[in-house]
Amino acid sequence: VATVSRIDVLDKGFVALVDVMGNDRTPAKVARTSFNNNNQLRTEEQDAKLVRYLVEHKHTTPLEFCQVRFYFKAPIFVARQIMRHRTASINEVSYRYVEAKEEFYVPRSWRMVKKATDNKQGSSDEQVQFPEAAAYLVLKAGREAVAAYCELLDHGVAPEIARTVLPLGLYTEWEWCCDLHNTIHFLKLRLDKHAQWETRQYAEAMLQLLLPVFPNIIEASGLTNGD
Numbered sequence: 001v002a003t004v005s006r007i008d009v010l011d012k013g014f015v016a017l018v019d020v021m022g023n024d025r026t027p028a029k030v031a032r033t034s035f036n037n038n039n040q041l042r043t044e045e046q047d048a049k050l051v052r053y054l055v056e057h058k059h060t061t062p063l064e065f066c067q068v069r070f071y072f073k074a075p076i077f078v079a080r081q082i083m084r085h086r087t088a089s090i091n092e093v094s095y096r097y098v099e100a101k102e103e104f105y106v107p108r109s110w111r112m113v114k115k116a117t118d119n120k121q122g123s124s125d126e127q128v129q130f131p132e133a134a135a136y137l138v139l140k141a142g143r144e145a146v147a148a149y150c151e152l153l154d155h156g157v158a159p160e161i162a163r164t165v166l167p168l169g170l171y172t173e174w175e176w177c178c179d180l181h182n183t184i185h186f187l188k189l190r191l192d193k194h195a196q197w198e199t200r201q202y203a204e205a206m207l208q209l210l211l212p213v214f215p216n217i218i219e220a221s222g223l224t225n226g227d
Ligand SMILES: Cc1cc2nc3c(=O)[nH]c(=O)nc-3n(C[C@H](O)[C@H](O)[C@H](O)COP(=O)(O)OP(=O)(O)OC[C@H]3O[C@@H](n4cnc5c(N)ncnc54)[C@H](O)[C@@H]3O)c2cc1C
Pocket: 084, 085, 086, 087, 088, 182, 185, 189, 190, 194, 195, 196
């Protein structure tokens, strides 16, 4: 993949910013269509001020004129969460065509923590009694699952059926394209502390990749100040 930049995430994953349409000033130029004067030259400061106004007053359509394209490599359970965001266009590797590799997520022992008590879905900071042993169990189960997968392939079973035994932690890869407005919406939801830690790492990497390209829009959206 020809990438602009990429950040490694988790033990074997990454996210790469592959392509961008528009820049930090595009929404301001688009918004001026309302006054039929979008070809007039404006200063960077004037554009920045207008973008802040647009974001503050939720005039978000001009932000949709910027598009971002990412390439992800992430565990399937992270992919499932990211793919819930319907406004993105996605194309994923198919384990009907391609044989899966022995690449699955093994959480570090510090992630072997108990269920959260203050919300129903998350995890707490309290480690289980034997975190190393718990992490080893993930590794062992993943290896056994991949071994069973390979054995099924050896028996001549088609990859689309053999993959049945593969774990949720297996890495998958996909292209992701979305307009900037909905990307910011995505980031707000997936950077939040209620989002799963593993998925948050991808959202954080996306934010870092987008910051140099859209510094003013991202700041105006409140993504850099924990809003
Ligand atoms: C912390 C967290 C926990 C979650 N837990 C669960 C869970 O337990 N189970 C589960 O199934 N999901 C869960 N989700 C997924 C969640 O319900 C949303 O599906 C997901 O966050 C996508 O959000 P979205 O619809 O706003 O984004 P997008 O799908 O990108 O849509 C962006 C916006 O476009 C509009 N839109 C898109 N499609 C439609 C439509 N068909 N009709 C009307 N408006 C539309 C809406 O305004 C929407 O906000 C969770 C999400 C988060 C962040």
